[in-house]
Amino acid sequence: MIVNRKVTTLDEFTIQQLRNFPKATGELSGLLRDMGLAAKRVNVEVNKAGLVDILGDYGSVNVQGEDVKKLDIFANNQFMGVLQHGISCAGIASEELDTFIAFDDEVSKNSKYICMFDPLDGSGNIDVNVSIGTIFSVYRRVTPLGTLPTEVDFLQPGRNQVAAGYMVYGSSTMLVYATRRGVNGFTLDPSIGEFCMSHPDMKCPDFGRIYSVNHGNFFQYTEGVRKYINTCQQKSKTNGGPYTQRYIGSMVADVHRNLIKGGIFMYPGTIDKPKGKLRLLYECNPFAFIAEVAGGKATDGEQRILDIVPTELHQRSPLFIGSKGMMEELESFI
Numbered sequence: 001m002i003v004n005r006k007v008t009t010l011d012e013f014t015i016q017q018l019r020n021f022p023k024a025t026g027e028l029s030g031l032l033r034d035m036g037l038a039a040k041r042v043n044v045e046v047n048k049a050g051l052v053d054i055l056g057d058y059g060s061v062n063v064q065g066e067d068v069k070k071l072d073i074f075a076n077n078q079f080m081g082v083l084q085h086g087i088s089c090a091g092i093a094s095e096e097l098d099t100f101i102a103f104d105d106e107v108s109k110n111s112k113y114i115c116m117f118d119p120l121d122g123s124g125n126i127d128v129n130v131s132i133g134t135i136f137s138v139y140r141r142v143t144p145l146g147t148l149p150t151e152v153d154f155l156q157p158g159r160n161q162v163a164a165g166y167m168v169y170g171s172s173t174m175l176v177y178a179t180r181r182g183v184n185g186f187t188l189d190p191s192i193g194e195f196c197m198s199h200p201d202m203k204c205p206d207f208g209r210i211y212s213v214n215h216g217n218f219f220q221y222t223e224g225v226r227k228y229i230n231t232c233q234q235k236s237k238t239n240g241g242p243y244t245q246r247y248i249g250s251m252v253a254d255v256h257r258n259l260i261k262g263g264i265f266m267y268p269g270t271i272d273k274p275k276g277k278l279r280l281l282y283e284c285n286p287f288a289f290i291a292e293v294a295g296g297k298a299t300d301g302e303q304r305i306l307d308i309v310p311t312e313l314h315q316r317s318p319l320f321i322g323s324k325g326m327m328e329e330l331e332s333f334i
């Protein structure tokens with residue numbers, strides 16, 4: 001029996017998108033393929049992280065005589081490397097780097113995009129084998145081509161994003177990215193080393209039964225947030241049963257699950273951390289862009305995440321994100 005399973009790889013899909021827009025230069029498609037390449041390299045290391053003790057602790061020299069770097073730094077260098085040596089990116093900002101980096105070569109200076117990323121979010125979960133991820137955000141630079149990008153290119157509101165995405169290194173490795181035309185998910189097929197389309201045109205259900213929040217901070221949340229959480233635990237007026245609480249301490253995995261099944265993820269501000277813990281530029285904004293393209297919502301409790309005008313690279317923001325109907329329920333409490 002011949003199984004004609006037409007599988008579309010990430011590379012094929014980005015090139016198909018390019019064909020739909022003949023005026024496109026191919027730089028964004030190239031950037032997304034670069035991110036896919038780096039993700040494959042990171043995936044190899046993440047999957048053997050548990051073996052590090054055998055191969056040599058981070059900070060030591062492994063059996064191949066190479067310096068074993070912390071996985072966060074390794075991941076940062078992989079994403080920075082492909083973008084620096086590509087043709088699409090003028091500079092980057094990363095959770096792992098204090099300041100942004102402008103790529104000082106003629107090709108990069110004439111590239112029209114900048115990229116910001118959290119190279120390995122949730123890396124504290126690596127040694128307990130919980131899924132972790134990468135989050136990235138792409139903007140058109142606002143400074144002239146041919147010059148070095150400056151901070152103004154990085155401090156743009158999230159509504160200016162041209163693309164955003166994440167990788168989740170879990171039971172399978174996925175790459176999900178959004179442009180204004182839609183959200184598409186690709187699953188890595190290790191047998192051919194390619195990301196293959198598995199979740200075309202992802203949409204976030206208007207309602208779900210999952211709410212995700214760290215209950216350990218409950219008494220530090222505002223009254224409105226506490227009231228909403230209590231409602232999630234009681235019979236819900238909108239769709240019948242009480243909700244299910246799912247929170248694994250890895251934002252990429254929690255938000256990815258809620259995006260697919262429907263649900264709400266909350267990292268509210270607390271008394272100790274009024275702005276919460278999550279970073280606006282490379283955690284909140286990319287997921288807010290993806291959620292809105294998929295039909296969901298994302299706010300900081302007062303305003304749309306994508307409307308926040310950043311003032312500094314690593315600023316934090318409270319985050320409420322997920323199914324539109326559940327977000328509107330939440331907003332009635334706060």
Ligand code: P6P
Pocket residue numbers: 121122123124214249250251252254277278
């Ligand atoms: P808490 C991981 O460190 C992270 O940045 C997110 O991935 C995750 O959702 C959050 O922190 C968990 O934080 O304070 O609930 O442990």
